[in-house]
Amino acid sequence: MLAELLQFLVSGLTVGAVYALVALGFTLIYNASDVVNFAQGEFVMLGGMVTVFAFAAGVPLPLAASLAILAAVGVGLLLHRLAIEPARGASAVTLIIITIGASIFLRGIAQIVFDKRFHQLPAFSGADPILVAGAAILPQSFWVLGGALLVFAGLWLFFERTLLGKAVLATAANRLAAKLVGVDTSFVLALSFGVSAAIGAFAGILITPITLTSFDVGTLLALKGFAAAMLGGMGSPLGAVVGGLLLGLLESFAAGTISSAYKDAVAFLVILGVLFVMPQGLFGRRSVERV
Amino acid sequence: MNAALPPRGAPLLRAEGIGISFGGLRALDGVGFEARAGEVLAVIGPNGAGKTTLFNIVTGLYRAGSGRILLDGANVTEAPPHHLAAAGLSRTFQNLQVFFRMTALENVMAGRHLREGSGLLADLFRLPRTRRDNEATRQAAMALLDWVGLADKAEIPAGSLPYGALKRLEIARAMATDPRVLMLDEPAAGCNPVETEEIDHLIAEVAARGVAVVLIEHDMKLVMRISRHVVVLNQGRLLAAGTPAEVRNNPAVIAAYLGTHGAAEASRGSARDNARGSARDDARGSARDDPRGDAHA
Amino acid sequence: MDAKADAAVLSAAARPRLSARWATLLVLAVVIATIPWFFPSGFYFRVAALVWVTALAAVGLQILMGQAGQVSLGHAGFVGIGAYAMALGPKYLGLDVLLCLPLGAALAGVIAFLVGRPILKLKGHYLAVATLGFGMLVTMVLVSEVGITGGPDGIRVPRAEILGWRIRGSETFYWIAGGALLIGTWIALNLQDSPSGRALAALHDSEVAARTIGIDVAAYKLRAFVIAAVYGAVAGGLLALMNGFVTPDAAGFIASVEYVTMVVIGGLASVPGAVVGAALLVLLPQALTVFHDYEHAVLGLLIMLFMIFLRVGIVPGLAALLRRRA
Numbered sequence: 001m002l003a004e005l006l007q008f009l010v011s012g013l014t015v016g017a018v019y020a021l022v023a024l025g026f027t028l029i030y031n032a033s034d035v036v037n038f039a040q041g042e043f044v045m046l047g048g049m050v051t052v053f054a055f056a057a058g059v060p061l062p063l064a065a066s067l068a069i070l071a072a073v074g075v076g077l078l079l080h081r082l083a084i085e086p087a088r089g090a091s092a093v094t095l096i097i098i099t100i101g102a103s104i105f106l107r108g109i110a111q112i113v114f115d116k117r118f119h120q121l122p123a124f125s126g127a128d129p130i131l132v133a134g135a136a137i138l139p140q141s142f143w144v145l146g147g148a149l150l151v152f153a154g155l156w157l158f159f160e161r162t163l164l165g166k167a168v169l170a171t172a173a174n175r176l177a178a179k180l181v182g183v184d185t186s187f188v189l190a191l192s193f194g195v196s197a198a199i200g201a202f203a204g205i206l207i208t209p210i211t212l213t214s215f216d217v218g219t220l221l222a223l224k225g226f227a228a229a230m231l232g233g234m235g236s237p238l239g240a241v242v243g244g245l246l247l248g249l250l251e252s253f254a255a256g257t258i259s260s261a262y263k264d265a266v267a268f269l270v271i272l273g274v275l276f277v278m279p280q281g282l283f284g285r286r287s288v289e290r291v
Numbered sequence: 292m293n294a295a296l297p298p299r300g301a302p303l304l305r306a307e308g309i310g311i312s313f314g315g316l317r318a319l320d321g322v323g324f325e326a327r328a329g330e331v332l333a334v335i336g337p338n339g340a341g342k343t344t345l346f347n348i349v350t351g352l353y354r355a356g357s358g359r360i361l362l363d364g365a366n367v368t369e370a371p372p373h374h375l376a377a378a379g380l381s382r383t384f385q386n387l388q389v390f391f392r393m394t395a396l397e398n399v400m401a402g403r404h405l406r407e408g409s410g411l412l413a414d415l416f417r418l419p420r421t422r423r424d425n426e427a428t429r430q431a432a433m434a435l436l437d438w439v440g441l442a443d444k445a446e447i448p449a450g451s452l453p454y455g456a457l458k459r460l461e462i463a464r465a466m467a468t469d470p471r472v473l474m475l476d477e478p479a480a481g482c483n484p485v486e487t488e489e490i491d492h493l494i495a496e497v498a499a500r501g502v503a504v505v506l507i508e509h510d511m512k513l514v515m516r517i518s519r520h521v522v523v524l525n526q527g528r529l530l531a532a533g534t535p536a537e538v539r540n541n542p543a544v545i546a547a548y549l550g551t552h553g554a555a556e557a558s559r560g561s562a563r564d565n566a567r568g569s570a571r572d573d574a575r576g577s578a579r580d581d582p583r584g585d586a587h588a
Numbered sequence: 589m590d591a592k593a594d595a596a597v598l599s600a601a602a603r604p605r606l607s608a609r610w611a612t613l614l615v616l617a618v619v620i621a622t623i624p625w626f627f628p629s630g631f632y633f634r635v636a637a638l639v640w641v642t643a644l645a646a647v648g649l650q651i652l653m654g655q656a657g658q659v660s661l662g663h664a665g666f667v668g669i670g671a672y673a674m675a676l677g678p679k680y681l682g683l684d685v686l687l688c689l690p691l692g693a694a695l696a697g698v699i700a701f702l703v704g705r706p707i708l709k710l711k712g713h714y715l716a717v718a719t720l721g722f723g724m725l726v727t728m729v730l731v732s733e734v735g736i737t738g739g740p741d742g743i744r745v746p747r748a749e750i751l752g753w754r755i756r757g758s759e760t761f762y763w764i765a766g767g768a769l770l771i772g773t774w775i776a777l778n779l780q781d782s783p784s785g786r787a788l789a790a791l792h793d794s795e796v797a798a799r800t801i802g803i804d805v806a807a808y809k810l811r812a813f814v815i816a817a818v819y820g821a822v823a824g825g826l827l828a829l830m831n832g833f834v835t836p837d838a839a840g841f842i843a844s845v846e847y848v849t850m851v852v853i854g855g856l857a858s859v860p861g862a863v864v865g866a867a868l869l870v871l872l873p874q875a876l877t878v879f880h881d882y883e884h885a886v887l888g889l890l891i892m893l894f895m896i897f898l899r900v901g902i903v904p905g906l907a908a909l910l911r912r913r914a
Binding site for chain 1: 725728852882883
């Protein structure tokens with residue numbers, strides 16, 4: 001019983017960490033620009049796919065992973081420069097459709113450049129499960145959790161300890177005011193696309209040895225990441241992390257105890273329940289309508 | 292206007308002991324007022340005094356923490372805004388809440404919502420009922436646009452109208468509901484003297500039709516000219532109440548307006564009149580540039 | 589659509605509403621009636637019928653998103669409910685398949701009424717995620733309940749019969765779909781120019797102001813949600829009838845996103861925009877099959893380009909361009 005619970009906990013946290021990273025990507029871009037970037041999942045796909053193909057071509061894994069992150073950052077910056085920047089000032093829903101178009105485009109390109117098959121990476125430190133209190137835990141899970149922790153800590157330090165981080169926070173709080181005090185908001189926006197892409201690709205690399213990857217894994221991840229960001233409260237980095245982990249845990253426990261076919265249903269019902277009680281998500285800013 | 296005062300009727304709208312807190316901050320505490328048919332009641336006070344918050348509570352947008360609101364004797368403290376509108380309470384907004392994607396005409400037509408009874412099914416299949424409603428609404432809305440001087444702008448999207456026109460458009464939309472009480476939140480803010488004059492006339496006409504007007508305004512000359520009764524708020528509390536003359540001579544009011552941030556407020560209110568310091572003078576009761584006010588003082 | 593018809597739609601948009609309504613309907617009727625003359629083969633009837641049915645679902649979403657300003661990422665869920673009603677009604681309840689069309693629509697309306705009540709309290713992105721969840725739930729039931737729904741492989745829909753006459757053939761469905769779209773467009777345009785439509789437009793622009801002029805915002809949002817659901821279910825039912833088969837994809841997230849894209853690309857504020865957007869998103873993949881593998885890349889690219897350069901949507905965007913020329 002305890003072993004089972006531990007098993008659900010670890011697998012929930014592992015998947016949840018990936019959702020949290022995707023949700024963080026949503027949050028960073030949303031805070032800098034009010035854009036909900038539905039192409040976020042494609043960064044995860046790029047991370048996995050580029051690593052797989054570079055590795056298969058004989059590039060050592062760490063280098064292949066670095067290449068993948070660089071590629072995703074490049075795509076993220078191009079997306080900002082060529083698609084978001086020219087549409088500046090368009091309505092929120094127009095911008096969302098642009099990112100959906102970008103997501104379809106990137107999937108289309110990926111299926112040409114790569115292929116339509118599933119691919120796997122070898123686990124970073126062996127595929128033999130470790131037995132902890134009766135639960136079998138994949139070593140790769142620790143890589144995922146550790147990697148996610150590293151990103152969370154890095155982002156926290158960035159926001160709390162660096163001037164650039166403060167500039168990003170200022171932009172999120174009030175774009176016009178940030179601009180007036182000399183923050184280059186256009187640079188902040190480009191930066192947030194670059195960082196989001198890097199985080200997404202990083203998540204894709206970490207999770208591929210467990211879940212496989214293919215050109216179309218991005219859609220579902222974007223959807224889950226978006227849901228996680230909403231659960232946590234749009235715009236809150238802490239909310240994104242908590243929302244992601246919570247979503248992963250919900251799915252894992254629902255799959256284990258109720259039904260694996262309806263694990264997503266359980267997760268969404270809980271999200272709906274939370275939103276009805278807290279319409280701004282768990283950590284969202286409550287706003288009083290000013291009229 | 293204040294020369295021959297008709298006898299006062301029973302209060303149409305009554306707010307008693309209204310209080311509300313935002314995150315521990317007491318924004319309003321024990322504030323009340325009475326508005327009577329055909330009279331203009333002004334709510335004044337420095338910025339942050341809680342005037343707009345009071346409006347938002349009375350019109351049902353915020354829920355009062357304490358106190359109660361009576362509309363024509365009925366307790367409407369908990370009523371949602373659309374019920375209040377149906378009961379005859381209408382308002383405008385300090386930060387414009389115009390329907391920007393609609394034309395000027397459509398804005399006012401939307402205000403006739405409560406007078407339209409066609410129903411959803413008739414609307415979907417365009418039954419004669421809906422056509423009759425459309426026609427009646429269009430005529431009523433055109434008449435109101437004409438009244439506020441925007442008839443020639445009827446087909447122009449509200450988003451491209453100038454600020455002063457939008458202020459009047461909001462008044463027309465609010466009047467489209469055939470209200471018994473009209474609450475105006477800074478109707479002349481940001482308007483030039485000519486536009487202020489026009490709005491002044493509109494308000495007087497509304498009151499003359501027997502509507503109870505409640506007004507938030509910073510333009511002291513406008514307030515002194517058209518209101519029968521003035522309520523002064525300061526830091527969420529009722530500071531003074533009475534006729535314009537009484538309020539103007541009230542030492543507490545003068546202190547509030549000449550206080551550190553009140554002084555800036557007072558000069559802001561008068562900047563529109565190109566007569567710097569006149570509000571301060573008004574507050575002292577000299578009001579030498581306001582003959583009508585003088586007569587009463 | 590030939591250039592002349594185009595011009596008629598666009599100049600009509602600039603004129604007063606009454607004539608614009610009839611001009612839009614007239615152009616749509618003329619297009620539906622005349623394009624079959626240019627079809628080189630029966631296959632084109634099939635594709636065009638698919639356009640009209642899809643457009644019907646998109647017009648429904650336009651009422652919710654364009655007129656009432658409430659986003660839905662679960663519209664396909666209602667399309668799926670309408671479509672599966674056509675298969676499950678006859679199979680398990682022994683109902684006539686044609687009777688299942690209104691029944692499916694009514695069922696979708698009731699579900700929308702029950703689901704919409706709590707969901708529509710949410711705003712913006714939160715509403716998006718809630719409707720997304722609803723759509724996912726519908727898909728999950730359809731995929732998982734293999735014993736009832738046939739699971740991911742889908743289920744057969746019986747052929748319809750009226751007084752012994754079997755409804756079949758692409759050409760027949762073309763006229764049925766075209767007629768349904770015409771009626772659907774007429775209703776959506778009626779709504780836009782009516783007391784209820786003004787209430788929706790008002791709450792779209794400012795909920796606060798809408799409340800203070802007496803509009804029951806929650807009730808009107810719910811009405812728009814139910815109407816959109818009924819449109820979706822009727823379109824889904826017709827789709828199922830046409831294909832003689834239905835799979836869970838009809839209700840899926842991708843389909844929902846496609847409906848949203850159609851409405852936005854065509855022009856959120858415009859009923860005919862939804863038809864143009866649907867035509868584009870149905871026809872483009874057909875046309876792009878010549879590019880084989882590049883199909884998705886080109887589709888994504890076109891969506892981005894349309895939105896960057898005609899951000900208000902195709903119909904309003906072109907109308908504005910033409911007006912500037914004139």
